[in-house]
Amino acid sequence: MEPIYITGAGVVSAIGRGKEETLTSLLAGKTGIGKMKYLTSCHNDLPVGEVPFSNEEMAQKLGIADSMFHTRSALMGRLALREALNEAGLKGDALREAHFISATTVGGMDRREAYYELEKTCDHNYAVIATHNCGTCTEMIAEAFGEFASLSTASTACSSATNAIITGANMLRCGLAEIVVVGGTECLTKFHLNGFNALMILDAQQCRPFDRDRAGLNLGEGAAYLVMETEASMKKRGAKPLCVLSGYGNACDAFHQTASSPDGEGAYLAMQEALQLAGMKPEDIQYINAHGTGTPNNDESESHAIQRVFGNHLPPVSSTKSFTGHTTSASGSIEAVFCILALQHQFLPQNINWKNPIEGGIIPVIDQKPQGEIRHILSNAFGFGGNDSSIILSKCEA
Amino acid sequence: MKQKKIYIQAAEQISIQSPLSEQWMEEPVFYDEASLVKAQNPSFRDYMAANEARRMGNIMKRALVTTLKVLGETGIENPDAIITGTSLGSLDYTERFLDSIIENDEQTVSPTYFMQSTHNTVGSALAIYTKTHGYNTTYSHGGTSFDLTLLDAWMQMQLGKISTALVGGHDEMTEQFFGLLQKVGYVDVDGMVPCGEVAMSMMLNTSEAVEHLCELAGLRVCFHPSREKLQQQLTEMLDEADMTLADISAVMTGVNGHSENDRLYHDTVQALFPEKPLLHYKHLFGENYTVSALGLYACAHLLKRNEIPSFLYDSKQHVSSLKSVLFLNQTREGNVSMIILKKA
Numbered sequence: 001m002e003p004i005y006i007t008g009a010g011v012v013s014a015i016g017r018g019k020e021e022t023l024t025s026l027l028a029g030k031t032g033i034g035k036m037k038y039l040t041s042c043h044n045d046l047p048v049g050e051v052p053f054s055n056e057e058m059a060q061k062l063g064i065a066d067s068m069f070h071t072r073s074a075l076m077g078r079l080a081l082r083e084a085l086n087e088a089g090l091k092g093d094a095l096r097e098a099h100f101i102s103a104t105t106v107g108g109m110d111r112r113e114a115y116y117e118l119e120k121t122c123d124h125n126y127a128v129i130a131t132h133n134c135g136t137c138t139e140m141i142a143e144a145f146g147e148f149a150s151l152s153t154a155s156t157a158c159s160s161a162t163n164a165i166i167t168g169a170n171m172l173r174c175g176l177a178e179i180v181v182v183g184g185t186e187c188l189t190k191f192h193l194n195g196f197n198a199l200m201i202l203d204a205q206q207c208r209p210f211d212r213d214r215a216g217l218n219l220g221e222g223a224a225y226l227v228m229e230t231e232a233s234m235k236k237r238g239a240k241p242l243c244v245l246s247g248y249g250n251a252c253d254a255f256h257q258t259a260s261s262p263d264g265e266g267a268y269l270a271m272q273e274a275l276q277l278a279g280m281k282p283e284d285i286q287y288i289n290a291h292g293t294g295t296p297n298n299d300e301s302e303s304h305a306i307q308r309v310f311g312n313h314l315p316p317v318s319s320t321k322s323f324t325g326h327t328t329s330a331s332g333s334i335e336a337v338f339c340i341l342a343l344q345h346q347f348l349p350q351n352i353n354w355k356n357p358i359e360g361g362i363i364p365v366i367d368q369k370p371q372g373e374i375r376h377i378l379s380n381a382f383g384f385g386g387n388d389s390s391i392i393l394s395k396c397e398a
Numbered sequence: 399m400k401q402k403k404i405y406i407q408a409a410e411q412i413s414i415q416s417p418l419s420e421q422w423m424e425e426p427v428f429y430d431e432a433s434l435v436k437a438q439n440p441s442f443r444d445y446m447a448a449n450e451a452r453r454m455g456n457i458m459k460r461a462l463v464t465t466l467k468v469l470g471e472t473g474i475e476n477p478d479a480i481i482t483g484t485s486l487g488s489l490d491y492t493e494r495f496l497d498s499i500i501e502n503d504e505q506t507v508s509p510t511y512f513m514q515s516t517h518n519t520v521g522s523a524l525a526i527y528t529k530t531h532g533y534n535t536t537y538s539h540g541g542t543s544f545d546l547t548l549l550d551a552w553m554q555m556q557l558g559k560i561s562t563a564l565v566g567g568h569d570e571m572t573e574q575f576f577g578l579l580q581k582v583g584y585v586d587v588d589g590m591v592p593c594g595e596v597a598m599s600m601m602l603n604t605s606e607a608v609e610h611l612c613e614l615a616g617l618r619v620c621f622h623p624s625r626e627k628l629q630q631q632l633t634e635m636l637d638e639a640d641m642t643l644a645d646i647s648a649v650m651t652g653v654n655g656h657s658e659n660d661r662l663y664h665d666t667v668q669a670l671f672p673e674k675p676l677l678h679y680k681h682l683f684g685e686n687y688t689v690s691a692l693g694l695y696a697c698a699h700l701l702k703r704n705e706i707p708s709f710l711y712d713s714k715q716h717v718s719s720l721k722s723v724l725f726l727n728q729t730r731e732g733n734v735s736m737i738i739l740k741k742a
Contacts, residue, residue, distance in 0.1 A: 041504060042503065105518075113496060116496050117500060119574065120574075122578075124581055128582050130578050131575070131578050131584070133485050133486055133540055134517065134538035135538060135539035135540035135541075135542075136731075138539065139731050147622050149620060149621065150621045153543075154538075155487075155516075155538035156517075156518040156521075156522075156534075156535055157517075157518050166535075167550060170550070170553040170554060174556045190499060191492075191499070191512075194495075194499050194504055194507050194512070195507075195515070198507045250533045250534065251531050251532065252530060252533075253531070254528075254530055257513050257519060257523065257526070258509075258513050266531065384516050385518050385521070
């Protein structure tokens with residue numbers, strides 16, 4: 001396919017606001033997962049990866065006077081989007097021509113659950129908050145930046161943001177857009193914390209992706225957005241590329257609502273398709289940013305899928321979820337930003353907390369220093385229901 | 399890029415009209431007094447085992463049955479893509495899970511309702527049930543959730559990536575959520591159509607060889623477009639479809655009797671289509687986020703049958719020769735989509 005250029009990126013997660021803080025944490029191997037501070041839940045002994053600001057603090061950073069109507073997902077989303085648009089120098093007429101595709105699954109659930117018990121007797125204002133849907137979250141983020149050409153919301157659980165990237169790429173490739181802004185946002189909610197807890201896939205300790213003794217995931221939150229454009233648009237605007245999106249794939253595991261198949265068929269197909277579209281062979285990839293949630297099921301299934309695709313050409317693999325927790329709908333774009341940083345600064349994000357190999361499994365990255373140049377990175381995101389997606393990001397040729 | 403032709407091969411619905419049929423064309427049901435009407439469920443047991451049906455919420459059963467009917471009609475067991483639109487997803491199960499968190503004070507919560515509460519549960523359940531490993535995604539963007547599924551399929555067909563796609567729009571409604579929508583004045587306003595429920599599955603195919611209902615000749619989705627921008631989008635879309643405005647036989651709008659909603663359509667119609675016969679559908683199917691799926695389904699069947707029942711007209715002017723319909727969907731949040739369906 002024709003290369004798609006990424007000219008701006010913004011991120012907020014438990015390891016920092018903005019790419020600079022994020023890079024520092026990644027290089028220092030410093031996790032953002034810790035004690036629950038902002039979410040209210042009686043499961044406050046579970047470690048989580050929270051964005052280190054209250055809603056009021058985020059509203060203040062954004063210059064919003066009244067934060068009552070703003071969901072946490074929307075506030076985080078705006079912080080990340082602002083960074084991405086600034087970096088890409090996207091404003092005015094160019095911004096009005098850009099299409100915005102944002103991903104979320106919990107949407108406004110943080111607000112609905114907060115007032116849920118009052119719903120039957122609530123007033124108009126609370127009802128407005130309670131009827132927020134996923135699309136409202138996107139609209140709420142977009143409205144602060146002026147008018148986009150179109151809005152769209154992808155919602156495929158934990159692969160949502162990657163699917164937003166894919167939809168945006170398709171818009172560029174078929175000529176419907178010259179610039180798209182894509183990514184996702186998701187805050188922690190009592191709703192999905194209890195859901196994952198009931199499924200018994202939350203680790204009571206810090207999560208340990210790809211470790212023999214891994215016992216589940218930690219939930220996290222955050223947002224990240226990318227500005228993607230065609231070569232013609234980038235040249236016309238005089239924008240500078242951070243990296244290139246050179247391939248992507250989406251497939252369905254079609255196995256179970258909340259579990260991955262033992263051989264990782266969906267993951268296998270998504271990675272194969274991404275390689276094929278990029279015109280690459282397994283040996284062209286120098287690093288895989290795995291979905292690697294830390295659940296026994298995901299890491300085993302994903303390991304098999306990766307081994308099936310890469311065989312004897314297995315590049316370094318790591319999961320960065322032990323830094324941020326599983327940021328669910330936002331994880332695809334947050335980890336895409338990590339990959340961009342890895343390409344720009346030529347380092348391998350470590351798989352912190354890893355100690356013991358899974359028998360026959362993948363031994364993840366322990367040393368940050370790459371063997372040779374990192375030119376192409378494959379990043380995975382898998383969702384409930386087997387909604388599996390992969391993207392390939394590449395270094396810009398000098 | 400020369401635009402590829404895309405056909406709507408089959409489309410089925412479960413709604414507040416008689417399910418899984420086009421009986422609404424001869425015997426439409428009008429709910430004059432009601433403000434919330436639940437969908438008329440078919441006998442689910444004709445399509446799935448009782449134990450399977452028990453494990454699924456209404457939205458999922460309806461999505462699955464409309465899908466199975468479409469797969470049966472088209473003989474396509476595994477479409478290249480399954481693309482689903484839903485604004486609220488499994489609303490009923492979402493509320494049940496919220497109830498259980500509160501009732502049990504976050505202790506001893508069962509994961510059953512949570513497992514079916516994410517918006518992509520519907521689309522992935524269709525893939526699991528039919529063992530379809532192809533492209534699968536879900537859009538959840540309020541009133542344009544379904545329109546975005548068409549856009550996605552259309553793009554991938556133009557790129558040559560897929561040749562068949564099962565697209566759908568699905569939303570259920572609960573008493574509790576309806577109560578909230580009443581409070582914000584979204585439904586149950588004087589003179590407004592009732593709130594309904596939506597399940598619609600449709601097969602798109604790039605093959606001319608198959609029997610089909612009509613052609614999907616073009617579409618555009620925009621946000622807060624200026625009049626000039628909308629005009630430009632329309633012109634572009636007509637050009638690409640090798641059509642002119644004169645080829646559009648009628649415009650179907652989403653007027654629903656709510657003044658804030660209807661004003662949006664009147665403005666657009668006056669600006670872009672002042673001379674065209676107008677059709678409406680929400681008085682038949684009710685209001686709900688993805689109800690545009692039912693409007694588009696209705697258009698496709700009108701074109702196939704080459705007839706427009708009089709109760710679908712929203713203008714004195716009638717269609718003399720039915721060639722194509724422009725479907726207009728607008729939301730109060732500012733999303734606008736235009737879709738052209740054409741006799742094949």
